[in-house]
Amino acid sequence: MFYAILAYTAWGFIPVYLKLLGHLPITQVLVHRSLWAFLFFSLVIWITSRRMTHFSEITKRQRLSAVTSAFLLTANWTIYLYAVNTNQVVEGSLGYFINPLVNFLLGFVFLGERLPRLRQYAVGLATLGVLWLTFQAGEFPWIGVSLGLSFGFYGMIRKVNPLPASSALQIEMFLVFFIMLGGFYFFQGLGASPLPLNGRDALLLAGSGLATGLPLFWFNKGLGKTPLNVMGFLQFIAPTLQFLFGVFLYGEAFPFKKFIGFLLIWGGVMLLILELIFNPKRRTDR
Numbered sequence: 001m002f003y004a005i006l007a008y009t010a011w012g013f014i015p016v017y018l019k020l021l022g023h024l025p026i027t028q029v030l031v032h033r034s035l036w037a038f039l040f041f042s043l044v045i046w047i048t049s050r051r052m053t054h055f056s057e058i059t060k061r062q063r064l065s066a067v068t069s070a071f072l073l074t075a076n077w078t079i080y081l082y083a084v085n086t087n088q089v090v091e092g093s094l095g096y097f098i099n100p101l102v103n104f105l106l107g108f109v110f111l112g113e114r115l116p117r118l119r120q121y122a123v124g125l126a127t128l129g130v131l132w133l134t135f136q137a138g139e140f141p142w143i144g145v146s147l148g149l150s151f152g153f154y155g156m157i158r159k160v161n162p163l164p165a166s167s168a169l170q171i172e173m174f175l176v177f178f179i180m181l182g183g184f185y186f187f188q189g190l191g192a193s194p195l196p197l198n199g200r201d202a203l204l205l206a207g208s209g210l211a212t213g214l215p216l217f218w219f220n221k222g223l224g225k226t227p228l229n230v231m232g233f234l235q236f237i238a239p240t241l242q243f244l245f246g247v248f249l250y251g252e253a254f255p256f257k258k259f260i261g262f263l264l265i266w267g268g269v270m271l272l273i274l275e276l277i278f279n280p281k282r283r284t285d286r
Contacts, residue, residue: 004222004234010215012241015092016249017211018084020204026081027184029208031194033077034180036209038173044217045166055171058163065161066168070175072154074183076147077176083143089246090254095147096239097265100232100272101126102152110156116279122271129264137257165220173213232276236269 021029045052055063083092101123107113115123134140161168184194195202223231246252 001222001226001230001234003218004226004231005237007215007219007222008234008237009241010211010218011096011238012245014211014215015084015089015242015245017204017208018081019250021201021208022085024201024205025184025188026078026085027180027187028194029081029205030074030077030180031177031184032205033208033212034074034173034177036206037212038170038177038209040209040213040217041166041170041173044213045170048166052170055174058171062161062163065157066163066171067175069154069157069161069168070172070179072150072157073172074176074179076150076154079143079146079150083147087250087252088143089242089250090252091141091143092147093239093242093246094141094144094262094265095151096242097236097262097269098126098130098144098148099151100235101268102148103155106152106156111160116275118271118275122268122275125268125271126265129261129268132264133258133261137255137261141261169216233273236273 018029042052055066058066080092080095083089101119104113104115104119105123108115130141130145158165158168163171181194185192188194226234247254
């Protein structure tokens, strides 16, 4: 459980780290984040198993799964970094509040999993919250919804992918890096370079890969021995910290109309927590 708490706390602090890179182009940050994360996972796999997983070794189905999850992860990272750089950390936290509810809904629709009554109410409340933010607060919360959906579909694909977690992550980071690199040259021009301009930026960009890979490593270690119902509680550490940073550290506007929408979504989260308390043996999906 200690490793799980470390992982979720680190994810909660990620907007603070990304703010330090706010003066750099988003594409440049994304290229470096994916590159250094790939190198981190490659090093971990080499230390633990003394061999690397090659794309040519996996089946066509696994390749398709890896490519799809890489694109979803690319979209998730890009949207979240955009949220941080445009002072919308609160909106970003919304995506990770609704993510477990999205997971349950996707499992019900695509994987035939049961959706118990209390979870139905939880998903319903979260949906009402999104509708409220859209029609009463006057804006569709596309950042939060996109983050929740992209990470939800990513988790669903990872769930059905038979590859071991470490190998899947290594291949995903490899693919994400090339997607990001292609995006960089598309938006910046072929004459541009993703290399940083000074030593401070170089260290921060290299550290972004560690800030990405280390929490994932902790998460996988924690997941192995921590009951999933406990993980269900702990996963709300990250969006709660992100929300608090957005409101109190960065002074983002949080009007009453938006508060009502978040209140409905938090109500769905509370129903989920109640279900975890009264049904401790029921699995919760990340």
